[in-house]
Amino acid sequence: MTQIILVGFMGAGKTTVGAQLALALNTYQRDLDQVIEQQLGESIGSFFAREGEPAFRLFETKMLRENAALDVILSTGGGIVMQAQNRDILKQSGAPVIYLKTQPEAILQRLRGNLDRPLLNQLDRESFLDLWQYREPLYQAVADFTIVTDKLTPTEITEQIINQL
Ligand code: S3P
Numbered sequence: 001m002t003q004i005i006l007v008g009f010m011g012a013g014k015t016t017v018g019a020q021l022a023l024a025l026n027t028y029q030r031d032l033d034q035v036i037e038q039q040l041g042e043s044i045g046s047f048f049a050r051e052g053e054p055a056f057r058l059f060e061t062k063m064l065r066e067n068a069a070l071d072v073i074l075s076t077g078g079g080i081v082m083q084a085q086n087r088d089i090l091k092q093s094g095a096p097v098i099y100l101k102t103q104p105e106a107i108l109q110r111l112r113g114n115l116d117r118p119l120l121n122q123l124d125r126e127s128f129l130d131l132w133q134y135r136e137p138l139y140q141a142v143a144d145f146t147i148v149t150d151k152l153t154p155t156e157i158t159e160q161i162i163n164q165l
Pocket of ligand 1: 008014079117
């Protein structure tokens with residue numbers, strides 16, 4: 001089995017690449033957003049709308065703590081690096097943490113009109129760019145290595161990760 005954690009902004013391809021990595025390495029993927037939705041029994045969007053972001057972040061940390069050391073490919077939500085304690089959990093997980101870095105323009109293009117991203121939908125363009133800039137060094141701080149994904153297909157990203165393991 002192989003333990004890997006994927007981090008990066010929403011729309012970076014963490015879930016798609018995680019699934020391909022799991023296939024290639026003959027292991028399982030666990031998508032933290034999906035785990036959260038299963039545990040909550042509702043979508044992140046509706047939980048966010050009713051309870052607000054701080055409640056979501058608390059629950060996300062609890063789920064990260066429970067899943068970070070599992071022997072799986074763990075895809076995380078884009079905001080996972082916002083909390084200092086999450087960054088500590090990621091660093092102490094024992095897994096290589098891989099940052100899928102995608103430029104903001106590419107993210108905006110990919111996610112335009114996507115209603116499943118509550119945070120994205122409440123940000124105008126400038127606030128989105130500010131959030132990207134704010135998070136960028138936080139992803140770098142937890143990552144063992146970074147893959148710039150803008151011009152790569154999920155299959156190419158998967159190959160690059162496997163080559164660097
Ligand atoms: C979030 C990203 C989402 C999800 C939640 C908040 C964020 O995950 O965890 O909507 O703060 O960037 P994805 O990165 O999988 O879209």
